[in-house]
Amino acid sequence: MFRSEYADIQPVDLPIHDAVLGHAADHGDTPALIDGADGTTLTYAQLDLFHRRLAAALTEAGLRKGDVLALHSPNTLAYPTAFYAATRAGATVTTAHPLATADELAKQLTDSGARWIITVSPLLDTARAAAERAGGIREILVCDSAPGHRSLVDLLATTAPEPAVALDPAADLAVLPYSSGTTGVPKGVMLTHRSIATNLAQLEPVMPAAPGDRVLAVLPRFDLETYLAAIEKHRITHLYVAPPIVLALAKHPAAERYDLSSVRHVLSAAAPLDARLAAACSARLGLPPVVQGYGMTELSPCSHLVPLDQAAAAPPGTVGKLIAGTEMRIVSLDDPAQDVPVGEPGEVLIRGPQVMKGYLGRPDATAAMIDADGWLATGDIAHCDADGWLYVVDRVKELIKYKGFQVAPAELEALLITHPGIADAAVIGQYDADGNEVPHAFVVPHPTTTGLTGGEVMMYVAERVAPYKRVRHVTFIDGVPRAASGKILRRELRERL
Numbered sequence: 001m002f003r004s005e006y007a008d009i010q011p012v013d014l015p016i017h018d019a020v021l022g023h024a025a026d027h028g029d030t031p032a033l034i035d036g037a038d039g040t041t042l043t044y045a046q047l048d049l050f051h052r053r054l055a056a057a058l059t060e061a062g063l064r065k066g067d068v069l070a071l072h073s074p075n076t077l078a079y080p081t082a083f084y085a086a087t088r089a090g091a092t093v094t095t096a097h098p099l100a101t102a103d104e105l106a107k108q109l110t111d112s113g114a115r116w117i118i119t120v121s122p123l124l125d126t127a128r129a130a131a132e133r134a135g136g137i138r139e140i141l142v143c144d145s146a147p148g149h150r151s152l153v154d155l156l157a158t159t160a161p162e163p164a165v166a167l168d169p170a171a172d173l174a175v176l177p178y179s180s181g182t183t184g185v186p187k188g189v190m191l192t193h194r195s196i197a198t199n200l201a202q203l204e205p206v207m208p209a210a211p212g213d214r215v216l217a218v219l220p221r222f223d224l225e226t227y228l229a230a231i232e233k234h235r236i237t238h239l240y241v242a243p244p245i246v247l248a249l250a251k252h253p254a255a256e257r258y259d260l261s262s263v264r265h266v267l268s269a270a271a272p273l274d275a276r277l278a279a280a281c282s283a284r285l286g287l288p289p290v291v292q293g294y295g296m297t298e299l300s301p302c303s304h305l306v307p308l309d310q311a312a313a314a315p316p317g318t319v320g321k322l323i324a325g326t327e328m329r330i331v332s333l334d335d336p337a338q339d340v341p342v343g344e345p346g347e348v349l350i351r352g353p354q355v356m357k358g359y360l361g362r363p364d365a366t367a368a369m370i371d372a373d374g375w376l377a378t379g380d381i382a383h384c385d386a387d388g389w390l391y392v393v394d395r396v397k398e399l400i401k402y403k404g405f406q407v408a409p410a411e412l413e414a415l416l417i418t419h420p421g422i423a424d425a426a427v428i429g430q431y432d433a434d435g436n437e438v439p440h441a442f443v444v445p446h447p448t449t450t451g452l453t454g455g456e457v458m459m460y461v462a463e464r465v466a467p468y469k470r471v472r473h474v475t476f477i478d479g480v481p482r483a484a485s486g487k488i489l490r491r492e493l494r495e496r497l
Contacts, residue, residue: 001329001339002384004322006205011353012197015167016174017051017084019197024048033077036216036230042077052162054085057155058116059163062138065090068176069116070109072096072127074221078143078152082118087174087193090165091116094176094188097484098123098221105130109137112176112188112360121146169193176360177297188360189297199300199354202323206307207267213237214262224248228258235262242270242486243277244424246290250281251423251446260285265308269293270485272392274414275317288312294319294392296378298369300354303328304390318389319382326352329375330384333396336377345383345393349375381408398490400429400437405468407439409490412461412471416441419460421449426480426488430473430497438472442493444479452476 012019024032027044034041042050063069069091073079086093094112096105098120108114109130117140119127124146131137145151174193178186215238218227222245230236246268249255266287268278278290291306291314304320314320322328330346332338340346351374358366370376381393394408401407409427416425424444429437441461445452454474461471475496481489 001327002322002388003328004324004326005388006322006324008325009198009201011170011194012201013169013194014197015087015169016193016197017088019193019200021048021051021084033080034234035077036234037226040077042081047081050156051081051084051088053156053158054081054152055088056160056162057158058085058089058091060158060160061155063089063091063116065165065167065172067091067116068094068112068114069118070094070096070105070112070114072098072100072105072117072119072123073143074098074120075217076120076143082143082152086116086118088165089163090167092173092176094178096178099484100126100130102126102129102133106133108178108186108188109134112178117141118143118152120144124149167193169197173357179297187362187365190357190360191300192357195300195354195356198325199302202325202352202354203302203305205324206305206321208308215240218245224252224254228255228260231260231263232258237262238265239263239267241266241268243268243273244482244486246273246277246281247417247424249287250277250284255285260287263287265311266290267293267306269295269302269319271487272394272410272414274410274417276418277414279316289314292319294380294390296380298356298376298378299350299352300356303350303352303354315385315389317391319392320390321388322390326350326354328384328390330382333381340383342386343383345381347396348378348380348382348390348392350378351375398428400427400439402437402439402468407469409439412439412441412465412469413488415461415464416443416457416471419457421446421452422457423447424480426490426493427471428490428493432472439469440473440475440497441471442475442477442480442496444477 024044025048029043031041032044032047069086071082071093083093094114096108115138117127117137120143127140140149142149142151172193173190174196175191176188178188214236216230216236268290273292281290289311291311293302294304295302303326305323306314306320329349330340332340332346355376379396381396382390384390394410398409399406412427413425416422422443423446426442427439430440432438443457457474458471481492483489
């Protein structure tokens with residue numbers, strides 16, 4: 001068993017809005033949020049006032065403790081205001097992907113039992129269609145403005161008193177995100193106020209924040225030119241990214257046209273990042289080392305991080321060390337009851353205060369994920385060295401079994417994108433005529449590349465890996481389908497076979 005080298009922390013028994021914004025008013029006119037596109041600014045005092053007023057308005061409209069509110073919006077200044085207003089009013093927020101179809105959103109609304117929707121006018125048609133199919137929606141509100149719908153600005157005019165809702169941080173749900181569904185049906189992940197507030201406290205020793213730090217929040221929508229311009233204009237100091245952004249920074253010609261000298265910290269998470277790609281990104285743009293973190297929605301979301309003060313010395317490819325108050329086991333893929341020796345790969349199990357309450361309405365799925373002793377099976381394959389650095393290999397369910405040998409798609413993907421003619425790649429398993437599962441590569445050629453062939457791609461890989469890892473099929477595509485987190489949607493690729 002591995003334990004964090006950091007001192008244990010006490011669970012944070014506060015509602016998440018108090019844990020995050022409890023002292024916001026003390027910072028007065030200091031900017032809290034800035035719209036990177038147009039420069040609109042919200043101060044800490046405004047954020048504190050607006051979310052309290054909006055909580056009052058939502059309560060006045062009929063929202064009650066235990067109601068589920070769907071927040072269906074891209075990143076805007078209104079997003080955190082709406083989120084914390086809803087939790088202060090006693091609601092559970094289910095976060096919905098802004099690119100979800102009406103059917104996808106309707107399924108989430110139905111499964112979560114949502115009664116309220118906050119969206120933006122460009123997504124209103126989808127929200128309306130989803131609400132009609134799901135039923136039970138009391139009102140659709142908009143962050144901006146739209147005929148026939150009340151806006152958050154309208155609600156801010158309320159004179160109703162601020163609600164005083166009694167919340168149990170250990171039991172009451174703050175947020176109900178849905179897992180990405182890359183390998184199965186999306187499920188509602190029940191995260192309590194305590195689990196996410198405590199996870200923030202667990203991160204403080206390894207990733208301290210200081211006055212003057214500027215963080216660029218970009219996910220789930222990303223435009224490279226806008227992103228680079230925001231870094232330059234607002235002198236961003238901390239970048240929190242997913243691997244596709246690192247890939248764009250490492251390979252896209254536009255990245256070299258902007259001044260990124262203000263950046264002091266680059267953290268990649270949500271999907272595996274190859275050490276060579278991380279190094280190439282840093283070297284090309286003169287950035288500090290690109291380091292990684294690890295976790296999952298079910299962990300509120302973090303269990304590992306490369307400490308900020310160890311970024312320069314961290315071994316290449318590591319996703320970090322256990323954060324405070326967290327334990328880990330790595331168990332055999334063949335016999336999950338057995339722990340593997342240090343340095344050997346196996347499935348990662350995590351135990352700590354950040355572990356989810358469970359999957360909404362799915363006790364069997366919860367029991368399959370979390371055992372009686374509180375160990376959560378991540379489904380990720382990794383190995384850990386004697387110093388506590390963790391290295392993630394791939395997903396258990398995504399491993400390709402070729403004639404008894406295990407082939408990690410992430411390893412082949414990392415190799416493929418080192419080819420100068422390849423902009424992006426994904427690998428899945430495909431069964432051949434003999435019943436063997438073999439690697440099939442989906443390749444996105446670089447825009448300046450001409451004449452790249454499947455044979456050339458297969459030869460490039462064959463020269464650099466063991467024979468059983470060779471790519472046996474190649475398909476050229478325009479883009480790799482990914483979730484907002486950056487994870488490859490392999491099921492969409494399988495549908496193309």
